[in-house]
Amino acid sequence: MIPRVRRIAALCALGAALTACGTAGGGRPAPAASSASPSAAGPPVLAPGPGGLTPVFEHGPRTRGKTVALTFDADMTADQGPRAASGEHFDNPGLIGALRELKVPATVFMTGRWAEQYPAEARDLGRDPRFEVANHSWSHYAFTADCYGLPTVDSGADAMRAEVQRAYASLRKAGVPKAMPYFRFPGGCYDRQALRALSGLGVTAVQWDVVSGDAFATDADAVVKQVLDGVKPGSVVVLHCTRSAAPTTERVVRTVVPQLRGRGYRFVKVSELIGQTAGNR
Structure with a gap:
């Protein structure tokens, strides 16, 4: 989750600033080209970049039909235990229930700290074929430095x-x-050093091309408009x-x-979009 002091909605109406946080804009490496390769032993991943650099995925092909992936960040930072103990809810059972009711597949990027706080919910999501659970770091x-007020990992x-x-x-x-081999950087912030650090772990870094603006939002209609205005075939939408x-x-x-x-859109998991990318080279 992006702290209130620098929430994305305040940065720009369409959330372009957050998208740029992890893309070629602002001096960061461009996303990997369409070079995904499904593994016979597991889910599809993008091929590493030059020198084995961790690949980055932002959206699926624009020409393979109207597919869209809703992704949800299950955020909890390492220091938020006392807030959870005092009654603050970092989970959202109502949202998960709505996705099930609407029969929407989704990808959940879960922090390790969240899984430790809500193990039953993590297990439930991980065992439900409608969802896939991916990595959002532990803490x-x-x-990177200066990432929306988040504390930083030790260098x-x-x-x-x-x-x-x-x-x-x-x-x-x-x-x-079976947690997926996909990783989402906290805040969406990364640079070449971070991509190089994760080289060899076999993960694909998953970003997005549509910022919902739901973080700290109180106007649901504004968030709805931002999503509907932004979605294109192959889009990845970031929500929480x-x-x-x-x-x-x-x-x-x-x-x-x-x-x-x-x-005419069909909802898919991120793994399907990455798999579609393999056939779009």
Whole structure:
């Protein structure tokens, strides 16, 4: 989750600033080209970049039909335990229930700290074929400096790699049987150093091309408009499933889903979009 002091909605109406946080704009590496290759042993991933650099995926092909992936960040930072103990809700069962009711597949990027706080919910999501669970770091600390007010991971490749590995360990301990080889940088912030640090872990970094603006939003209609205005064939939409900090998201989903279906869109998981990319070279 992006802290209130520098929330994306305040940066620009369409959230372009957040998208640029992890893309070629602002001096960061461009996303990987359409070079995905489904593995016979597991889910499709993008091929590494030059020198084995961790690949970055932002959206699927624009010409393979009207598909769209809704993704949800299950955020909880390492220092938020006391807030959870005092009653703050970092989960959102109502949202998950709405996705099930509407029969919408989705990808959940989960921090290890969230899985430790809500192991039963993590296990439930991980065992439901409608969802796929992916890695969002353990602590939700940023992998670059000056990332929307987030604390930063200790400098050095070892610390960054440990964040990813520890998160996978937490997901396994919570009962997620097959966490996906996809990683979302906290805040969406990365640079070449971060991509190099994660090289060799076999993960594809997953960004997005549509910022919902649901973080700290109180106007569900504004979020709905931003999503509907932004979606294109192959889009990846970033939303959140943290009840206290994204209170409108369930309402947004209940509105957006039927409208996009009315436009002919089919909802898919991120893995399907990456798999489509393999056939679009």
